Amino acid sequence: MHTCSSITFLQKYPSKNSAEIQVFIDAVNANTAGIAGNYMNQIIQQYNLQLAQGKVNLPVSPEVVFLYNPGLISSWFFVPGVMGLVLTLIGTLVSAVTVVREKDTGTLEQLLMTPAANWQILLSKIVPLAFLLIGDVFLAIILATVVFNIPFRGSFLLFFALSSMYLFVGISLGIMLATVSSSQQQVVLTSFFINLPMVQTSGAIAPIESMPPLFQFLSLFNPLCHYVAIVRGILLKGVGLDVLWMNALALVAFAVVLLTISINKFRNQLS
Template sequence: MKLIQRLFDSPFWALVRKEINQIIRNKQLMILLIVPPTIQLLLYGFILNPDVHNLRLGVIDYANISASRELVSAMTSNQIFTLESVPSSEKELSREVEEGKLDVGVIIPPDFPRQLAKNSAEIQVFIDAVNANTAGIASNYMNQIIQQYNLRITPGKTSPPISSNVVFLYNPGLTSSWFFVPGVMGLVLTLISTLVSAVTVVREKDTGTIEQLLMTPAANWEILLSKIVPLAFLLMGDVLLAITIATVIFHVPFRGNFILFLALSSMYVFVGISLGIMLATISSSQQQVVLTSFFINLPMVQTSGAIAPIEAMPPVFQVLSLLNPLRHYIAIVRGILLKGVGLDVLWMNVLALVAFAVVLLTISVNKFRSQLS
């Protein structure tokens, strides 16, 4: 109780109350936090539908004969599929699809030669259908490749010797919005968190109240933290608004752990706020900070996989996208919502997000402290 009472009596709590009162009185800020995210989620969720290339393929060839190897070669010769993995078991193939390492998995059965001799062979094809558009394209191309292969090995015959049994994982209905809406959630959270936090700090400069803050009996970290905490709570409201729209309007499934989703979303909120504060410390006016945020946010969005799949980018940009925190957050959101995976699968993305949060928060704190000094 004494600790709580000491907190309420501290300069930090007084600064937090000041920030909350300013936010409540700022009607434009409240509109910015609610209206644009809602419109963007609805708009992008209904209209986005891009193409993809270079789908990652994993093959288990139990038959291991010349005909099966020729079939695999036919799958990879058109550059739509790239052979990334040759797992030793179906369990390993399923795990690689679940972890996002593969887009398509093919299993050629051990009795493939006998089936081929009877003119009725069947292979199993697993497609990660989190991205419905990618899954549809992969299915169509796979069927075309098999049909062309059938014509080549049995010219003139009407009944094809090989057929494929395609199974769509995670998104059996191939609903495009299930892929795009989680990406747009990360996009909107990035734009709103960086812009709102940057404008909030720059406003202190424009109005001259930053000099008043210097005269308060509070440490520099208390001044900065008093700005971060209220914004973080408000932006978590945006997260809840986005997930409500995703599940209620677009019927995006929520297969993972809700607490884990909130915890990792709050971590990304701190990344966005830290980036916004850093932008505010290098900008002298609200106009300048808005223009600077667009210069930073647009490349983040384009290389994140929110709109265009990362596999469709040039190899250089695929590597550079690893330095984009939004890419890791979108992978986390899609993994939790659509695949229901946890930290055992997403740990690399989580570690990257933690690293970005620590680095950006440290930089923004140091730059803000230098400005106060």
């Protein structure tokens, strides 16, 4: 679900020859909200000139209200996107380097000689990383609210649950990279071919609505795009699962599919 500017008109008629128009603009994306507000002012000014016809008092007086980001603070738009970006980079790189290090040091064969089962070896890689990344989520939300004064208007439990789900997406991508790489340097270089396209089409830096239609369509298959929409929706809008259910369902689907593929590839490598 992409975040875009929305305008609602509420017309009132206090007298026969006057009208009041109140404009509500979704200001989660401060840049788009500013452009929409300028367009609205131009439309009303042109309408005023058509109706005034030489009169001194203009018949329409606009009042623009920016929802969710009244001050049009750019950090309120960028920081939630950067939170998803950081979790993606840390999740993929740390998990990939942790797994591929066994190949570099030659301890993968030693693990196979132990009585531990394949699922136990894999679980020992995933669980510590999950706890580490959960700590990063808490640190990121503390910095966002304390340093950048970003409001937290939604449910913390929902934010924590969906963030935990996204962590498994990043971990599964890292394990998948580790299974196709033979060294840590190769993992880092290969990750650029996955992380950079994810960042560019996620809406974390640039609004998705300003991208070409092809990239807007490809962003639907980007788990980071859905997570950024979730973070902005919970922090800035205070919406719940009734609004974000499509993004949450997409995250669950990505986590299940990617984790299944990465586990199977890792098991085949151990075998």
